[in-house]
Amino acid sequence: MKFFLDTANIDEIREANATGLLDGVTTNPSLIKKSGRDFFEVITEIAKEVKGPVSAETVAHDHETMLKEGLKCAKIADNIAVKVPLTIEGLKTCKALRAEGIMVNVTLCFSANQALLAAKAGATFISPFVGRHDDIGFDGMDLIQDIRTIYDNYEFNTQILVASVRHPVHIHQAALIGADVATFPADVMKKLANHPLTTNGLAAFDKDWAATGFSIL
Numbered sequence: 001m002k003f004f005l006d007t008a009n010i011d012e013i014r015e016a017n018a019t020g021l022l023d024g025v026t027t028n029p030s031l032i033k034k035s036g037r038d039f040f041e042v043i044t045e046i047a048k049e050v051k052g053p054v055s056a057e058t059v060a061h062d063h064e065t066m067l068k069e070g071l072k073c074a075k076i077a078d079n080i081a082v083k084v085p086l087t088i089e090g091l092k093t094c095k096a097l098r099a100e101g102i103m104v105n106v107t108l109c110f111s112a113n114q115a116l117l118a119a120k121a122g123a124t125f126i127s128p129f130v131g132r133h134d135d136i137g138f139d140g141m142d143l144i145q146d147i148r149t150i151y152d153n154y155e156f157n158t159q160i161l162v163a164s165v166r167h168p169v170h171i172h173q174a175a176l177i178g179a180d181v182a183t184f185p186a187d188v189m190k191k192l193a194n195h196p197l198t199t200n201g202l203a204a205f206d207k208d209w210a211a212t213g214f215s216i217l
């Protein structure tokens with residue numbers, strides 16, 4: 001399972017990348033706004049920092065303009081995945097960008113049928129939003145399971161990128177289902193490693209080791 005960081009904050013990306021566990025980055029217009037930085041400047045910097053796919057989202061709603069935006073974004077670096085919305089115009093753009101060999105992440109997916117369309121359009125990644133689904137009283141993970149089943153039924157290569165992740169339980173469930181990628185904020189990455197029994201166990205070992213007076217180095 002690949003781990004992407006869902007942020008446009010370069011400091012968070014550098015810190016996560018230093019673990020050696022980071023496989024890519026996703027951004028969206030809201031995250032770009034939050035970074036307070038120029039779109040092209042920050043995407044260029046992220047794409048240099050991270051070897052794996054870096055999603056840069058288009059903002060036009062019509063196919064022609066969206067395609068121009070996507071082609072421009074793809075020129076930033078070889079590891080750019082152009083993000084397009086799950087609309088008919090977005091799917092047309094996905095197909096056109098894929099024909100150029102450009103990675104495409106189809107975003108704002110909220111149904112299995114939408115995910116089926118994205119796979120048929122040749123998407124590299126489909127981004128179903130689990131947290132926003134939970135917010136309105138549906139279990140976002142049911143959607144991930146349905147997409148996994150459909151993609152396996154037809155042997156689609158589109159990678160399921162679980163997005164709008166809010167907490168470690170989402171990651172646990174996504175991994176059990178067999179999602180290909182999860183993208184999440186930096187605090188979730190830290191929460192994945194934390195366990196009170198690990199913390200307590202380490203403190204006990206520290207205390208006993210100090211009492212021995214031994215040194216390994």
Ligand code: E4P
Binds near residue numbers: 006127
């Ligand atoms: C990532 O590609 C999505 O844009 C992001 O995960 C959305 O997350 P949110 O629902 O927390 O805004």
